[in-house]
Amino acid sequence: MTYQSSPTILPGIIGNAASIHALASQIGKIAVTDCPVLLKGETGTGKELFANAIHQLSDRKGEMIAVNCSAIPEHLFESLLFGHEKGAFTGADKNHDGFFAQAHNGTLFFDEIAELPLVHQPKLLRVLESKYFCRIGSSEKRHFTGRIISATHQNMSQRVKDKAFREDLFYRLNLFELTIPSLAQRREDIPLLVHYFSKQHKSMTFSQCAMDLFKYAVWPGNIRQLKNTIDKLVILADDDYLSAQCIHALSVCEADPDVLSKLAREIIELPIENKIKAIYDALVEAAMDQSGGNKTKAATLLGVHRKVIERRLHQITATASY
Incomplete structure (x- = not known):
């Protein structure tokens, strides 16, 4: 089974599912504004890809700077975000531009925003409210002209209720809240994605049964897991033609019991x-x-x-x- 083209509905995003088209329509309207966006979705759904698509459609002159909030060392938070002056602290041997300065006229993407330590949240809120920040060791105010996009796989409303995330910051970040559909919610796109990922390595074809196996498999890691699975198959398979039997033999995915239950109900009817x-x-x-x-x-x-x-x-x- 072959697919001749992969429909691009957003920069870097392909798909035919109704859920993806609806999301693309929303993004097309939101991207041209300066409003903050919060992207929600399960792990592996491609939240950073959608953030980058919003950035590209915004026609901003600056870059998109991605920040993983769960990986920021607590003692370096202010230096990394706001920058520092030479001599501001031990080891500051030169001036340094932080993420806010690097995203000048661009987009600052906070991935895993729910992981931002509570102690640092007021500092981020202050910049979002005033649009100004200062380097460590300087009193000079710098104007932040970038756009904020955040992403999380967690339930932010619950984080707020649990007092793990500031309510005022939450509302500052999610003027527009978009949910990225899981792979289970866009199974009709799986053949397109399989074709796209396999073509990045070499020309491969898949039997109809093989493609059906992909479509009805369980993908807790979503698109990232699907891509990793195709990468494995390209390396492990002995032939450029892959059957369901070959995929079973390599044990790279398994059927989703929920899909089988749905299929059983359809048969009963x-x-x-x-x-x-x-x-x-x-x-x-x-x-x-x-x-x-x-x-x-x-x-x-x-x-x-x-x-x-x-x-x-x-x-x-x-x-x-x-």
């Missing part, structure tokens, strides 16, 4: 009298077709013994003859 027999027969026929009529391969695809295939084929033939 079908206007068929003996649903179990109909599904058994359909599975065997599909496996035989996929394996080119090879019973052993068909049995492997279904995870059963060859005799199960032979018995079912005999019953299908007997029923048809009757």
Whole structure:
């Protein structure tokens, strides 16, 4: 199975799912403003990619500076964010521009904003309210002309209730609050993403069953996990054509039980009298077709013994003859 193109709906973002198109529409309207944006979404959904898309669509002249709030050493917070003057403290052997200065006329992206220590939150709030900051060791006020975008995978409202995050800062950051859909919420985009990630390495094709396996797999790590899985397959696979059997053998993903439950409910609603027999027969026929009529391969695809295939084929033939 091949896909000729990957539709780009935002800079660096591809997709066809309705949820992604709706989000892209919102971003198109918000990007041209100076308003702060809070991006919410599970781990691995691509929050930084969406932040970068907003930055590019804003047509800002400066750069986007990304800051991981969970990785800022507490004793370096003010120096890293606001900068410092030479001699301001031991080891400050030269002037240093902090993240606010680096994002001049650009975008300052605070990733994992919920992890920002409570002690530092008032300092960030002060800059957002006044639009001014000072380097350590200087009283000169510098004007911050950048835009703030924040991101988190946590429940910010709950963090506020737990007194782990300041309510006033929360409302300063989320004038526009956007939720990035999980991969489970945009499963129809999985074939496009698989194709896109595999093409970054080499030309590969996937059987329909292989692609279905990707679509119905569980992806707790979302797009990041899917990309890592494709990267593994490109290295581990012996052929440029990948079947579901190959993917099973390499144990890189597993079916989502919730999807299987949904599929079972859909089957129950079908206007068929003996649903179990109909599904058994359909599975065997599909496996035989996929394996080119090879019973052993068909049995492997279904995870059963060859005799199960032979018995079912005999019953299908007997029923048809009757």
